[in-house]
Amino acid sequence: QTVVTQEPSLTVSPGGTVTLTCASSTGAVTSGYYPNWFQQKPGQAPRTLIYSTSDKHSWTPARFSGSLLGGKAALTLSGVQPEDEAEYYCLLYCGGGLWVFGGGTKVTVL
Amino acid sequence: QEQLQESGPGLVKPSETLSLTCSVSGGSISGYYWSWIRQPPGKGLEWIGHIYYSGSTNYNPSLKSRVTISVDTSKNQISLNLSSVTAADTAMYYCARVKPGQFDYWGQGTLVTVSS
Numbered sequence: 001q002t003v004v005t006q007e008p009s010l011t012v013s014p015g016g017t018v019t020l021t022c023a024s025s026t027g028a029v030t031s032g033y034y035p036n037w038f039q040q041k042p043g044q045a046p047r048t049l050i051y052s053t054s055d056k057h058s059w060t061p062a063r064f065s066g067s068l069l070g071g072k073a074a075l076t077l078s079g080v081q082p083e084d085e086a087e088y089y090c091l092l093y094c095g096g097g098l099w100v101f102g103g104g105t106k107v108t109v110l
Numbered sequence: 111q112e113q114l115q116e117s118g119p120g121l122v123k124p125s126e127t128l129s130l131t132c133s134v135s136g137g138s139i140s141g142y143y144w145s146w147i148r149q150p151p152g153k154g155l156e157w158i159g160h161i162y163y164s165g166s167t168n169y170n171p172s173l174k175s176r177v178t179i180s181v182d183t184s185k186n187q188i189s190l191n192l193s194s195v196t197a198a199d200t201a202m203y204y205c206a207r208v209k210p211g212q213f214d215y216w217g218q219g220t221l222v223t224v225s226s
Binding site: 034036046047048093097098101104 | 160206211213217
């Protein structure tokens with residue numbers, strides 16, 4: 001089964017920029033993997049930020065953006081706010097109707 | 111705006127079947143996929159499987175032998191059954207709405223503990 005890998009943790013200063021990545025064990029991530037990105041704060045349900053690589057929901061703050069970067073899916077947070085401190089998960093479509101989550105990246109704003 | 115609400119027993123005994131319901135309000139089940147996702151305490155998210163409103167399903171291969179997801183369009187509900195549970199199935203269980211390539215709305219989740 002496909003393994004999806006994310007950085008375990010990243011630290012960013014307020015107002016700074018950080019990029020999280022999402023890799024597939026089967027090779028380069030393409031738009032056909034329909035990368036989705038989710039934010040989860042302690043005690044809360046996940047919230048979808050990005051879908052289909054780079055599309056945003058109506059509730060997604062403009063400072064979040066998605067892309068493909070060096071064969072991986074990427075989530076960039078620009079102008080980071082203290083409230084962006086959270087766990088972030090990516091999810092990839094791996095064919096045959098199957099989806100696989102990454103292990104999550106804990107973003108600390110410090 | 112669509113709202114999803116998971117419900118079911120908070121405590122299940124080992125070897126028994128876990129049964130949960132996701133109730134959808136503010137919209138119709140028709141036209142969408144509906145996923146179940148779980149999260150053990152302190153751990154990451156795991157996709158369990160999904161169902162299309164017409165009834166076709168796909169399951170995580172690691173759970174496929176124990177999982178059944180069904181839909182009741184008349185009640186606007188999606189159900190999850192997980193058989194032969196063990197302590198490893200203790201988790202927060204979420205349902206989510208899915209369009210092609212796009213997860214959008216999530217429920218608040220329901221915690222299920224497997225213990226005798």
